[in-house]
Amino acid sequence: MFRKVLMAVAATGMAVTPVHATQMPPLRPALVQRLALTCTAQGALEHGFGDVWTGPSQQVLDPEEGAHNRIEITRTARTQQIYDLSATISYERLPGTTLEDRYAAADALYASLETAIADNGRYENRREGQYGGWTWDVPGSDVTLSLTHNSRVAVTLTCNDHSLEVQHVNETLGNGRVTRPLKPVLELPPPVEAAGCHDPGQARAVTATFMTVAMQALDHGNAASRYSDHLADWWGQQLVDAGVWTKATQEAFVLRGARDPVVIRELRQQMPRAQAMLDAMMAYADADEAGDTGAACTAAVRGLDVIRAITASNETQRNSMLTRYRTEAARLGVTLED
Known part of the structure; x- marks a missing residue:
């Protein structure tokens, strides 16, 4: 089983914790509420927009969650400022479950998140998202919240700062002056014999x-x-x-x-x-x-x-x-x- 998970990681880049469940993990209301309330004008998922980030672009969202999950951190090309934060929960590979079970679990999570986002009243101007699903505006900012379910077995919630994304595009195109780059950091565990x-x-x-x-x-x-x-x-x-x-x-x-x-x-x-x-x-x-x-x-x-x-x-x-x-x-x- 883990070999299949490894091949999925190689194909998708998803940071995972090996799963040895024999049934569908239950829907966790606390995680739903955390995600439904996470996107603000300042940032999301315990990260701030505009913060300089030289660490890994993927982190585990919730180690207690039975399904594969990750946070993805996207930064501007040169200045390494965070402008996009997403959380994905995937039921793609869970031993002892049927494909229909996994579809149902992802559908239930998507519906729960959609309801929780609407009920909290924090966001406005709901509309169809550019890549499917729904998009909302965070009032008084250039930040949007998007909820997508493009994969039948995965749900992604994304919080994006549009003004910083424009900066990222300009940096990618080489517009403007080059600023001092920031060295990426990789923290490795101590060597072991x-x-x-x-x-x-x-x-x-x-x-x-x-x-x-x-x-x-x-x-x-x-x-x-x-x-x-x-x-x-x-x-x-x-x-x-x-x-x-x-x-x-x-x-x-x-x-x-x-x-x-x-x-x-x-x-x-x-x-x-x-x-x-x-x-x-x-x-x-x-x-x-x-x-x-x-x-x-x-x-x-x-x-x-x-x-x-x-x-x-x-x-x-x-x-x-x-x-x-x-x-x-x-x-x-x-x-x-x-």
């Missing part, structure tokens, strides 16, 4: 968080790549501002960076690391499905070691790029701010 997996308590601690950490690492890898691109733009802009580069010079320098021997070496090593990471995740899935906590822990330790190697390689590539820019800036008599 494989021998520690013989301790049942330690093995459970390692396996309990492995899949969440693995998905956060994948997200961090994408964020780290964007961060490096933004750094290059930031440093290039400083050299253009100093009058020692033109835009054409900047673009040519970026292209030459593709021949950096350090970057080439590290990229070649990243490919087998990616395969090793996939192998570790599949080994973890097999062991988890078999109920072998020790083997699952061993696979998780191996996977975490690979994540650390990938993260270190990204840092090595970024430092090499910084050295190239600093060397060029020094040659031209400019000191870069980084």
Whole structure:
């Protein structure tokens, strides 16, 4: 079963907690009320619009919820300010249930949320949503609340700040000046030796968080790549501002960076690391499905070691790029701010 969940994660990017239920989880009124009241002009789901966020883009919404669930945090392209927050609950994969059961559970959740949102009177101007479902305005702001049920087995509630979304579009298009980028953060658990997996308590601690950490690492890898691109733009802009580069010079320098021997070496090593990471995740899935906590822990330790190697390689590539820019800036008599 967990192998199927893993493949679903790879396809959808959903942060999950393995589910071993044998029946449909009950509809929880407290969760319904939390979601129905969460969207305000200031933010939602315990996050604020405009807050700088360098952590993972997905979090578990409610660890007590039996169905797969996640919060998704969307940020502006360069300044990393939160502008969109969504919560999704999916009944797609629940052992011991029929497809009709899962349809019914999602329908019931959608209906309960729709009723609770209407009853609380906090939102106005209900209308059909752009992607189906319903959309409401948060009075006195550019914030909207949307409720969608596009998948028969999942429900998503989204709180969006339109003004910050416009800023995100402008940042994506490169409009305006480049601001100092913010380095993404990946918090990894302390290293554990494989021998520690013989301790049942330690093995459970390692396996309990492995899949969440693995998905956060994948997200961090994408964020780290964007961060490096933004750094290059930031440093290039400083050299253009100093009058020692033109835009054409900047673009040519970026292209030459593709021949950096350090970057080439590290990229070649990243490919087998990616395969090793996939192998570790599949080994973890097999062991988890078999109920072998020790083997699952061993696979998780191996996977975490690979994540650390990938993260270190990204840092090595970024430092090499910084050295190239600093060397060029020094040659031209400019000191870069980084």
